[in-house]
Amino acid sequence: MSSALPHDLNIEARYVLAKQVAQEAARRGMAYYQKREELNIEHKGDDRQDLVSIADRALEDYIRAELLAAFPEDGFLGEESGSADLSARCLWVVDPIDGTACFVNGLHNWCVSIGMLLDGTPHIGAIADPNHIELFHGVRGQGAFVNERPLRVSKASHVREGLMGVGTFYPRGTEYFLPFLTSLLGEGGMFLRNGSGALMTAYVAAGRLLGYYETLLKSWDCAAGLVLVAEAGGRSNDFLRGEGLLHGNPYLVACPGVYEQVAEMIGPMLNSD
Structure with a gap:
């Protein structure tokens, strides 16, 4: 694919960082997962389905710190910690543990999701699944991959x-x-x-x-x-x-x-x- 990266922003560095941080957060998440019986599980408000644990908060704190240390001018929106500077051209949108109910119940369907919007459009994505050793990642105009294998949607017609x-x-x-x-x-x-x-x-x-x-x-x-x-x-x-x-x-x-x-x-x- 031909490049579609803006010349005035270091998108490649953000892409590399997103992949690195997602993988490290997933590694840290696995350490919590393996000791999940010790976690204090809470429910958000009155919603009995929406769970949160100390692992969610710790991972989001880590992700936020890493991304904004490298790119302090960027905005951030996280499931657990809320938002900062939503008007920034580059806005990170993060779920530290997507699939918390699976996570706390010992099911392998959870991941770390780090996305970045550029001028309001999804532009970078990194989804790390440590249980299956898969990193799904891509950047707009540059293709999408699982680990290093290119992704393509199904050819089905029904x-x-x-x-x-x-x-x-x-x-x-x-x-x-x-x-x-x-x-x-x-x-x-x-x-x-x-x-x-x-x-x-x-x-x-x-x-x-x-x-x-x-x-x-x-x-x-x-x-x-x-x-x-x-x-x-x-x-x-x-x-x-x-x-x-x-x-x-x-x-x-x-x-x-x-x-x-x-x-x-x-x-x-x-x-x-």
Whole structure:
């Protein structure tokens, strides 16, 4: 691919750093994971599904410190620590442990997700999965990879040809979930929910899933993955429209051959704020 890197910003250095920090954070996360019985697990507010542990906070502190030490002019948005300078041209959007429920329950479906938006567009992505020794990474205009292998989305043309990733979590939008599953199954499709939006997005980029639909996703779960899907030839809805960066939106990524089919199953709510 031809280069699309801005000349006035050191995007390559940020890309290298994102990969390094994601891998080191994942290594540190694995140390917590192996002693997860000792962690103090909390619930966020009244949401009994949304868990947080000392590991989430410690990893985000590490990631934030490393990124902003190297690039103090950049902005930062993290799931646990909130935001700083959202108006910066380069904005890091981070989930220190995506899949915390899996993490605390001993399931291997969790990862570290580090994305960077350039002028509001996802530009760098690094998703580190220490359980499977995989680093999904990419930069806009430069391709996407798992470790050093290029990523390409599936060539499927119908949902019956593979698996769809699905999810619903927050109360908003859940009423659309069962009708969508009914439509998917009616077309002969199958589905998977693994507990990590970042990983399911990466799996779409890798061609392992045909697509991934979530009734409401947060930006830190997909900022990195959106880069990978775009670079691997996939499609996505306009996730960041409206207040998507801070409050999330309905979310769909898919290979081109099934995107319209799945979008029709979801209906108008896909593009509602």
